[in-house]
Structure formats: C-alpha cells, structure tokens
Amino acid sequence: MATVTMRDMLEAGSHFGHQTGRWNPKMRRYIFGAKNGVHIINLQLTARLLKDALDFVSRLGQRGDQVLFVGTKRQAQEVIEQEAARCRQPYVAFRWLGGMLTNYRTIKISLERMSEVEKSLSPGTVERLPKKEVIRLERELSKLKRNLGGIREMPKLPGAVFIIDTVKEHIAVKEATSLGIPIVALVDTNSDPDETAYPIPSNDDAIRSIRLFTAAIADAYIEGAALHKDRRSGDDLGTHGGSSGAAPVDVVRKGGATEVAEPAEADEDTDTDTDGDDE
Structure with a gap:
C-alpha cells in the first residue's frame, strides 16, 4: 500500500492551515493549535484518515470502479491531470461544468x-x-x-470522487452527495469535513502537499487495480484452462508483499470522495 510518512507531510507543508480568522469550526477536531495566526493541522490524525482513504480507493481499484479526480484551482490542475493519467482514471482539471454528474x-x-x-x-x-x-x-x-x-x-458515473479543496469545488461536492457517490477529499481548515466520506485534513493550497496526497491516492488505485487484473486473469485461466473443481485461491496483499491464502474446503452441497509556498 502507498505510504506517506509524517516527515513527508511536514516537508510538504501539509500541516499549515489557513489564518485563524478563516476557519470552519467543524475542523476543530483536526486542528493541533495555532502559530503566528495560522492554524496547525494535527498530522497524526491526518495519517490515520489517509490510511482509511487509501484502503477505500484500493478497494475501488480491486472492483474495477473508477475514481474521478477533481481539482480546478491553479495549483492543482497539473497534478490532477498527471496523477489521474498515471492511474488511468478520469479527471476534471479545467472547469467543473454544472450537471457533470x-x-x-x-x-x-x-x-x-x-x-x-x-x-x-x-x-x-x-x-x-x-x-x-x-x-x-x-x-x-x-x-x-x-x-x-x-x-x-x-462510460458511467464513478465509484467515488477525489477532490482537492471542497470549498472551491462545492458544486462537485453537491452533485456527488446528491447521487450518493462517496467523496475522498483534501480538507483544509476552512472546509466542512462532514461533506466527505473520507476527509484528509491537510493544506490544500501548497503544490507539494497537493502532489503528495494525490500521488498516494493514485498509487493506492494502481495497487488495487493490479489485484483486480490478477483476479480476472485467474478467472480466465479457470474458465479456459480446464476446471479441476478446486476452490479458488485468494491473493492477499500484506505489508507490501503478496501472499497466497489456502483455499477453503468446498461443501458438496454448496451453490456455486495558492502556490507552491506554504501559507
């Protein structure tokens, strides 16, 4: 699974929120404190929530469901386009057209x-x-x-939407919510985390922070999609390579390594979501 360390986040300036006068009280639980009039995000909580988001995105990849990458602010456009292309997922980087979902x-x-x-x-x-x-x-x-x-x-509505800056992309948030499409999003201290199924508290203005998390999301999808491809290949082999009647073997990813789980005994009667400088 893609990993993002505390050091990675600190070096990217992910802990810097907005000025204390520009905040959403719902973000209080994710804020560590304030320094020089700027809110500081609790990156320990960010790390936990990021893991949940990455696990979810990886599962989408395993199922073959698409993730729509969205980031139309200047700092996010290039990153969104590059990372979405890398994991072969759809994206919106220029302008969100009303009714896109x-x-x-x-x-x-x-x-x-x-x-x-x-x-x-x-x-x-x-x-x-x-x-x-x-x-x-x-x-x-x-x-x-x-x-x-x-x-x-x-070809159809995505399984989830990944958003940079839910305040900027409020129309995308509203459309996804109305359709019940899960939202994974970077939420800064001025955002409403309750709008997203998988909020990732972080600086959503600094390019390095945007790139760090977007790349992690792309990596998670790629890893999940690889398992999806492996399973499909296994199904094809079972279909065309002669059936032995044995139960299928599950491929499990643990700690970055791939392990093979022993097949269970089959029952005889069983049916077959600024710029590059820190604020």
Missing part, C-alpha cells in the same frame, strides 16, 4: 459530439470541408477537449 446523459451527448468533430477533422475528410468550417470545428473541438477531455473514458 447529475446530468451525465447530456454530458455523454457532448462526448459523442467530440468524437464526431474529431472524425470530421481527420485526414481524408477535413480536406473536403470549407476553410471557415474547419476553423469553426477546430475551435469547437478545442473547447470540448478542454472541458470534457479528462472524462471521455468515463
């Missing part, structure tokens, strides 16, 4: 339109179009890719 059928129509425009601009077709039409289509495609390019491989 709650009106997903309309969003899918826009995604289909993107594919149509790409075909119109493909070699062998684009040459037959008037120059003005080509320019218009290129502009349309650019806008569609900017707004929706990150979710074009999201």
Whole structure:
C-alpha cells in the first residue's frame, strides 16, 4: 500500500492551515493549535484518515470502479491531470461544468459530439470541408477537449470522487452527495469535513502537499487495480484452462508483499470522495 510518512507531510507543508480568522469550526477536531495566526493541522490524525482513504480507493481499484479526480484551482490542475493519467482514471482539471454528474446523459451527448468533430477533422475528410468550417470545428473541438477531455473514458458515473479543496469545488461536492457517490477529499481548515466520506485534513493550497496526497491516492488505485487484473486473469485461466473443481485461491496483499491464502474446503452441497509556498 502507498505510504506517506509524517516527515513527508511536514516537508510538504501539509500541516499549515489557513489564518485563524478563516476557519470552519467543524475542523476543530483536526486542528493541533495555532502559530503566528495560522492554524496547525494535527498530522497524526491526518495519517490515520489517509490510511482509511487509501484502503477505500484500493478497494475501488480491486472492483474495477473508477475514481474521478477533481481539482480546478491553479495549483492543482497539473497534478490532477498527471496523477489521474498515471492511474488511468478520469479527471476534471479545467472547469467543473454544472450537471457533470447529475446530468451525465447530456454530458455523454457532448462526448459523442467530440468524437464526431474529431472524425470530421481527420485526414481524408477535413480536406473536403470549407476553410471557415474547419476553423469553426477546430475551435469547437478545442473547447470540448478542454472541458470534457479528462472524462471521455468515463462510460458511467464513478465509484467515488477525489477532490482537492471542497470549498472551491462545492458544486462537485453537491452533485456527488446528491447521487450518493462517496467523496475522498483534501480538507483544509476552512472546509466542512462532514461533506466527505473520507476527509484528509491537510493544506490544500501548497503544490507539494497537493502532489503528495494525490500521488498516494493514485498509487493506492494502481495497487488495487493490479489485484483486480490478477483476479480476472485467474478467472480466465479457470474458465479456459480446464476446471479441476478446486476452490479458488485468494491473493492477499500484506505489508507490501503478496501472499497466497489456502483455499477453503468446498461443501458438496454448496451453490456455486495558492502556490507552491506554504501559507
């Protein structure tokens, strides 16, 4: 499982919250104290909650459910795009369009339109179009890719949403909540942790802090997805390689190592969620 140490968090400035005058009282339980007018986040609690979040994301990967990465603030955009691409998950890094989850059928129509425009601009077709039409289509495609390019491989609603800054992404939070989609999120001292199923108290403004936690989430998903792939391969072998009638062998990840659990005896009658400087 992906690990983030206390030292990693300290070096990333993850313990620095907002100024004491800009806080949400619901974050009180995650605040260690204040220094020079800035709230200090209790990183021991962060470490515990991060583990819960990583376990959850890994389970999603094992099931093959997608996680939608969301971070449209300037400091988060590049990180969100890079880490989501690394774990092959959908993302929104430019702008959250209202209804992106709650009106997903309309969003899918826009995604289909993107594919149509790409075909119109493909070699062998684009040459037959008037120059003005080509320019218009290129502009349309650019806008569609900017707004929706990150979710074009999201065929259905995700199993969870990972959010950087729930205050900034309040519309995404509202939509996910209304649909019962679990939220994993970085919550700073001005956030409402009760809005998320898996809050990770941390600095959500410093680039290093954002990158640290986003990479950990991506790593957890990759590890879970690897187990999902292993299980599917095992199923294929059982289906096409001749059935011996033996119970399936479970692959269990413990402490970073992979162990094989002995199959249980089968019953004969058994049916088959600022910048790079610290604040």
